[in-house]
Amino acid sequence: MGMPDAEGHGPPEGLPDLPPEWGRVVVPDDASALAAEAAQVRRELRRAAPHAGVRWAHGLALPLLVLLVAVLTTLAGLVAVSWPRTIRSTDRPAPAPYAPPALTGRALPALDLVDVGQKPVPLRGLLPAMIILVDGCPCPDRVAEAVAASPDGVAVVTVAGGPTVAARPPTTGPAARALADPAGGLRSFVGPPAGPGTATALLVDRTGVVTRVLPELGPADAYRADLAALAA
Known part of the structure; x- marks a missing residue:
């Protein structure tokens, strides 16, 4: 079992040894004696809670951004596929009106x-x-x-x-x-x-x-x- 402390107190019977760096651990007979320590622990937990929430939000932001980009890319592809395309007319464009060369006043070639x-x-x-x-x-x-x-x-x-x-x-x-x-x-x-x-x-x-x-x-x-x- 555990080693006794300087006053000869050892760990209760049936409990494992405590880490030596904890020093002397005294368990009071009245739990109300620990009220001040409990209040201090609660204050420290409250102060740590917002920081934990920020860290959690930062850790979640990147996956959400990746998911958003993937969804937008998929939607853009669906719109491009389903958007009605302009039907190309198979009709040929009307030919330009015939414009004869300016032959009036010219000499007929010697043919x-x-x-x-x-x-x-x-x-x-x-x-x-x-x-x-x-x-x-x-x-x-x-x-x-x-x-x-x-x-x-x-x-x-x-x-x-x-x-x-x-x-x-x-x-x-x-x-x-x-x-x-x-x-x-x-x-x-x-x-x-x-x-x-x-x-x-x-x-x-x-x-x-x-x-x-x-x-x-x-x-x-x-x-x-x-x-x-x-x-x-």
Whole structure:
């Protein structure tokens, strides 16, 4: 058992030894004698309690912050997935309106085209003329109308793209002079067609100057006066 203290008092029978650094431990017979020590212990516990709460709050703040960031990240991902996206239109944008090059007042280039027999034909040797590019549209009705409206001395010439003259149905009346443009020189000069199913026409005077451009050949009434001016 434990060693007795300086007055010969040892630990009660059946209790373990107390640490020697505690010194002498005296248990009073009356518990009220410990009231002052109990009050002091309670005061110390009350003073330590707020500091313990602060330490607990600091220890809990970091896990809560991590949890909050994880929740916000998850919510942001869900919103990005479920947010209705703009449906891309499969319709192609409307093409820009055709703007013919500024050819009026310019000289027709000296081009050699070919006829149905592949013989070269100088285009300037046919002036004055209404030259109709039929690579985008044969447009036989419009061509026939132009031939009928053309005065004497003004030729109507159709020019097909490629190396050969396009076949055309036989006609009993006057017909246009059919040529082909193997090198594409006239098409390069005029520019691209206004659109599919359209024919472009040039009115060129006897000096080789373009007097008018018709991006889409229409009824003869739209250019009848220009044909008459070519014959003057």
